[in-house]
Amino acid sequence: MLEAILISIATAATPLFLAAIGELVSERAGVLNLGVEGMMAMGAVTGFGIGLATGSPLIGALAAVIVGAVFSLLFAFLTLTLASNQVATGLALTLLGLGVSGQIGEAYVGQPGVRMGPVFLGLDPIFWFSLVLLVVVAWFLFHTKPGLKVRAVGDSHVSAHALGVPVIAIRYAAVAFGGACAGLAGAYLSLVYTPQWVEAMTAGRGWIALALVVFASWRPVRVLVGAWLFGAITIGQLQIQAMSLSTIAGFAAPLDSIVGALKSVPSQFLSSLPYLATVVVLVLISRNRRLALVNTPACLGQPFVPDR
């Protein structure tokens, strides 16, 4: 039972982690892209459609990565080249992605898709890839020169520009990376989590991913911890609801009373716990000024126009 629960948690956490780690890189470069939900939806419909057409979930996932990246370039063009407002453009990207994916996916409704099955320890290839991705991103951002440039662009685009760092080009790349990750996260939903396409199947996960980045105070490893925490609370509360009182009574001493107490808590409250946890973390972060200054990209959300 424990193994099944852990697999459920990992499955619930992976799309959140993927979308959040991509957004983290984008935000580290100073670009706030609120279009995660829309990019995920595009990835989900692409992954499903291409997977179905080719019969290969892997090709579907790759296609979703490409579509996610290309779709995010639209956002990049508007915000970076035309210097439009990032918040408004990001919201527009979400609406656009949800709408377009619904349109494209109309023919897929009611069809079962292809499934990407487990390969190792009951978990799928994308899950394992996401762990590799974490290591690569953490290493890249904090142990390589290009990574340093990404962070420099996010912290002070004027200084970076003065030093000859190509601010706009780096931001384009960071946004595209974010889009690719969001696309993969979407494909995870339509190929692994629930192998089907239904409109708006992302169901707000893009927004949770955005919150996770802040929750993690822009640190890659903490994104993984946060995603697992979210997944654990979501799965845990469903499992506790489903547990019979006799099962709970069979647990070892401290656990039985804890789970028993949780079972008596209304499920609506437990459902909202991940969001409450984010609020608490946000409050804690903002209370600690030093911590906030150290990790928050200083130029987050600010447009950069080099010749001004």
Next chain:
Amino acid sequence: MKRLTTLLAASAAMVFASAGGASAQMDKVKACFIYVGPVGDFGWSYQHDQGRKQVEEELGDKVETAFLESVPEGADAERAIERFARSGCNIIFTTSFGYMDATNAVAGRFPDVKFEHATGYKREHDNVSTYNSKFYEGRYVQGVIAGQLTESNTIGYIASFPIPEVVRGINSFYIGAQSVNPDVKVNVVWANTWFDPGKEADAAKALIDQGADIITQHTDSTAPMQVAAERGIKAFGQASDMINFGPETQLTSIIDDWGPYYVERIKALLDGNYEQSDTWHGFAEGNVRMAPYTNMSDDVKADAEEAEKKITSDELEPFSGPLKKKDGSDFLAEGERADDGALLGMNFYVEGIEGDLPN
């Protein structure tokens, strides 16, 4: 001169008729629909949209339709409904319980527009009608099937929100299951969402992990069916025939068929005999249908068909006494049947269901 008086009389009659509202004939009706989920959910909203399409098909150029999808319940709903009312809709169908207050609020401001609210019970103005289907009749039949097929005597029930519609379904399912298997238990998990494939799948997994060998759902996506298929157990579909998602898994599905009602109401508006109403139809009127009974033995299938037939002919009512509430108090006496009021406001479990109803 005579012609003039005829004309005058005719126009007077027309004025009178349009003042009378309900009795005026119309050449064309604009019918608008508000959905809580995306039309592509393949569940609740999808079925309402199928009904809208049937209206277009049957009434042709006498009708123009429009819809808004994924409209959240609450303040946004009122804006959406008002937008439709302003944009020239003659009749607006608001298809989720949570639109109840918003529908009535907007109806008060637009007395010339007809409002039809699904699954609610408030009709605060003359232009608000309510309609619903007796899905609980189908849930009873599901219970009859599940009670016989379960080996672990535990059936997993994925519920959305603790509103009367959902609670009634759980009770009816349980009563049906108990009628064939007194040892059966129904394990309810509240997903607190109508539509989130991932979370619905997680809820199904949790129920199976905790011993359920049949899954039924009162949420809108096909995800639980897929999980059941993957784990090799049986499940019931919801709102649509979901057999494609579990050819060896689906036992049957309660199919919501809104088309006939929508056609009837809009036709009435065209013909000038539209009246405020409160409609609650089930098997007998064809608003609730069962998908083919599959993946079960012929005996079980026969029992299911018999239950369906008895309910259709009104020989059987799931909520018949003697029946007690969970808290031990009496609900229905021997031979007594629940009236619509008691059913529509149901906010308690019947005796025997484990767990507490969240409030």
